Amino acid sequence: MLPSNVRILPNGAAGDPQTVFYHRCTIDLARGAVDIRDLPCRNLEEVLGGFGRSFQYLAARDVADAFATENPMVVNTGLLTGSNVMTGLRTYFSAYSPLKVSNTGLPAAMWSAGSGKFGTKLKWAGLDELILENKADHPVIIVIRESDTGPQVELRPADHLLGKYCHEKILTLYAEYPDAHFAAIGPAGEHYNACYYAAIALSTENLLKTGDDKCRWAGRGGMGAVLGSKNVIGIVAEATDRIAKLSPETRALNKEIATGPGSRKFREKTRGGLGGTWANYEPLEQFHMVPQNNFRPTGDGKPALMFRDALEDDFVIKAESCYRCGINCHKNIYERKADGSKGAFRAKFDYEPLNLLSTNAGVHDPDEVWPLVALIDHLGMDSISCGTTINYVLDYNARHPDAPVFNGATFGDADKIRELIEQVGTGQLPDLGQGSKRLSEQLGETAYAMHCKGLELPAYVPDTNPGYPWAIAGGHMSMATYMLVAMEGNTSLDYWVQAITERGLLVVRDDLLGVCKFAGLNAEVAARCLGDEIGLHVTRAELLAAVRRAFIRALWLERKQGYTRDDYTMPAQVFDNPNPAIKAEPFVTREFFAALSDRVWEVFDREIASLPPVEDEATG
Amino acid sequence: MQRQSNAVRIRLPALFADRIDGTSTVEVTATTVADALRALTDRHAELTPLVWTGDSALNPLMILFLNNRQLVRSGLDETVHPGDQLEIIPAIEGG
Numbered sequence: 001m002l003p004s005n006v007r008i009l010p011n012g013a014a015g016d017p018q019t020v021f022y023h024r025c026t027i028d029l030a031r032g033a034v035d036i037r038d039l040p041c042r043n044l045e046e047v048l049g050g051f052g053r054s055f056q057y058l059a060a061r062d063v064a065d066a067f068a069t070e071n072p073m074v075v076n077t078g079l080l081t082g083s084n085v086m087t088g089l090r091t092y093f094s095a096y097s098p099l100k101v102s103n104t105g106l107p108a109a110m111w112s113a114g115s116g117k118f119g120t121k122l123k124w125a126g127l128d129e130l131i132l133e134n135k136a137d138h139p140v141i142i143v144i145r146e147s148d149t150g151p152q153v154e155l156r157p158a159d160h161l162l163g164k165y166c167h168e169k170i171l172t173l174y175a176e177y178p179d180a181h182f183a184a185i186g187p188a189g190e191h192y193n194a195c196y197y198a199a200i201a202l203s204t205e206n207l208l209k210t211g212d213d214k215c216r217w218a219g220r221g222g223m224g225a226v227l228g229s230k231n232v233i234g235i236v237a238e239a240t241d242r243i244a245k246l247s248p249e250t251r252a253l254n255k256e257i258a259t260g261p262g263s264r265k266f267r268e269k270t271r272g273g274l275g276g277t278w279a280n281y282e283p284l285e286q287f288h289m290v291p292q293n294n295f296r297p298t299g300d301g302k303p304a305l306m307f308r309d310a311l312e313d314d315f316v317i318k319a320e321s322c323y324r325c326g327i328n329c330h331k332n333i334y335e336r337k338a339d340g341s342k343g344a345f346r347a348k349f350d351y352e353p354l355n356l357l358s359t360n361a362g363v364h365d366p367d368e369v370w371p372l373v374a375l376i377d378h379l380g381m382d383s384i385s386c387g388t389t390i391n392y393v394l395d396y397n398a399r400h401p402d403a404p405v406f407n408g409a410t411f412g413d414a415d416k417i418r419e420l421i422e423q424v425g426t427g428q429l430p431d432l433g434q435g436s437k438r439l440s441e442q443l444g445e446t447a448y449a450m451h452c453k454g455l456e457l458p459a460y461v462p463d464t465n466p467g468y469p470w471a472i473a474g475g476h477m478s479m480a481t482y483m484l485v486a487m488e489g490n491t492s493l494d495y496w497v498q499a500i501t502e503r504g505l506l507v508v509r510d511d512l513l514g515v516c517k518f519a520g521l522n523a524e525v526a527a528r529c530l531g532d533e534i535g536l537h538v539t540r541a542e543l544l545a546a547v548r549r550a551f552i553r554a555l556w557l558e559r560k561q562g563y564t565r566d567d568y569t570m571p572a573q574v575f576d577n578p579n580p581a582i583k584a585e586p587f588v589t590r591e592f593f594a595a596l597s598d599r600v601w602e603v604f605d606r607e608i609a610s611l612p613p614v615e616d617e618a619t620g
Numbered sequence: 621m622q623r624q625s626n627a628v629r630i631r632l633p634a635l636f637a638d639r640i641d642g643t644s645t646v647e648v649t650a651t652t653v654a655d656a657l658r659a660l661t662d663r664h665a666e667l668t669p670l671v672w673t674g675d676s677a678l679n680p681l682m683i684l685f686l687n688n689r690q691l692v693r694s695g696l697d698e699t700v701h702p703g704d705q706l707e708i709i710p711a712i713e714g715g
């Protein structure tokens with residue numbers, strides 16, 4: 001029954017995690033030593049996987065510098081990764097982040113997740129988790145291969161990959177390992193010291209087939225920079241495809257995922273969907289909540305220039321997908337030839353990267369936008385952090401026309417923005433590459449630097465989301481409060497306390513399980529699917545309690561790294577200069593936020609204090 | 621879930637289901653789309669702010685599908701029949 005390497009002993013259940021074992025490989029990169037073993041789980045969070053497990057590993061470490069050798073990188077999967085459940089493709093990269101830092105300067109634990117087929121191949125090669133310790137003394141790739149005696153792991157030189165774009169590295173590796181899938185950093189990760197928001201690219205079948213840059217990304221928090229700091233340029237997971245027989249329950253579930261209400265938002269219009277995250281533009285624009293000119297909507301109607309309909313004449317837009325996924329959430333744009341047919345691939349347009357490199361940068365011509373989106377991907381950077389940091393620079397320069405920084409780029413200067421992207425992604429602009437928190441502190445103007453706790457905000461205005469500071473791994477992926485004002489319009493304190501402490505945090509559930517949020521599983525279905533597909537019988541309540549503990553443990557871990565209440569705040573512009581163009585009551589005042597903090601911490605402090613202790617890992 | 625014959629089936633995405641203990645399908649007796657939604661929020665008052673605005677109009681950020689066909693906003697008045705399937709989907713979601 002099990003599609004994974006996780007072994008559940010007879011009668012094993014959520015109540016007895018010790019009866020569940022997973023396969024971990026630890027590599028000491030400095031010595032080239034490899035250790036593979038089965039480990040029993042200590043709690044349900046470890047059974048589920050993802051950051052539920054990796055953060056417990058990180059918690060046992062004292063790390064003062066994200067690039068120090070003592071910062072381990074945990075590459076792992078969720079219980080449903082590699083299973084037959086549609087979207088069960090996630091890989092998680094966890095480490096102390098160079099970007100997410102407390103005011104004391106200490107790095108905080110972070111994870112970043114991506115789809116593609118790498119995680120599935122990693123599982124099929126025989127591993128649930130890979131831990132990278134120390135640092136290789138020269139650039140290497142890690143090659144993991146299945147064998148009759150279990151996974152074989154070795155380090156190989158990576159000199160031939162250096163300097164190549166992410167997808168070029170992957171294609172080079174593909175020629176060498178045709179049965180494999182890949183994780184790789186780009187030039188940005190190679191220059192990790194000068195680009196803290198370097199990302200990790202994950203291969204898709206579409207990329208390997210077409211040669212186009214159609215990677216999926218573990219983008220947030222600079223995990224590509226940490227991998228680069230270890231001199232690991234790529235990871236190869238080679239295994240034959242091991243597709244288990246589809247059970248009737250999972251078949252029914254997959255049909256529901258591919259055609260039901262949960263994924264409708266992300267499916268194509270021609271398949272009864274709403275067209276993907278890109279389609280956020282229209283509803284948000286109704287409220288003038290589409291970020292413009294560094295998160296300052298103007299109400300001038302310009303966001304409409306990036307509506308999908310506005311681009312249909314000039315581009316062919318195609319919905320494509322990861323391995324065996326029927327949601328097809330990738331909205332890829334191609335040149336439209338004179339005869340109307342599809343020409344060369346241009347870029348993938350998701351709402352967040354698209355907005356941050358177009359409307360929010362004052363660039364409204366799609367022909368100027370797609371090269372920016374594509375270049376960030378080629379160089380291997382997180383488009384949210386890179387875009388938001390550059391937007392800060394554009395804003396700074398607009399405010400200081402007589403003393404601009406870098407190349408003087410300001411809103412709408414597509415050529416200069418392109419130059420900044422090129423330079424930061426190749427390590428030439430370390431001040432820009434350190435992210436908006438440090439840069440704004442250096443420039444002495446922090447009020448409009450759009451980050452919380454060092455992580456740049458995604459493309460949802462902070463004026464309507466006082467939940468941002470409690471996100472533990474990126475503003476929209478780990479605290480689902482970014483759309484609530486538009487959706488429900490409730491600005492009362494009680495509502496927001498509940499939104500953050502009861503509902504918003506549970507969005508991280510899928511970052512333990514190994515599935516995409518786009519599958520839209522509700523907690524009841526997710527719990528049932530663990531039983532049907534994996535044989536792990538948990539109730540909805542047990543699942544949610546484990547997710548909650550994982551979230552609370554992440555807050556505890558932030559505190560361990562020096563976070564105090566002062567770190568949990570918003571860009572000051574939100575408090576001091578509300579934007580009258582936004583069609584919503586400006587409610588995030590300093591007084592409101594202080595009261596909200598008191599109430600939120602009352603809940604979270606109590607739970608942090610009562611977190612069950614975690615025993616040391618079993619050794620031997 | 622209580623099954624009723626002659627019922628209209630309302631299928632709910634996780635945003636809704638997670639607010640009502642994981643209930644992802646609710647069956648109601650109704651003659652129009654608006655009736656069906658009202659029956660839904662009568663039974664699950666927690667969903668009212670997601671479905672209706674303060675002045676009882678359909679939340680502008682919710683999109684309705686009846687038997688897989690997207691409804692325009694005036695579709696609230698459409699007649700529904702036993703066995704019909706209604707979905708209510710939020711227009712904003714990131715990822």
Ligand code: SF4
Nearest residue numbers: 321322325329516518
């Ligand atoms: S929902 Fe999108 S990202 Fe997730 S597996 Fe499907 S196609 Fe890939």
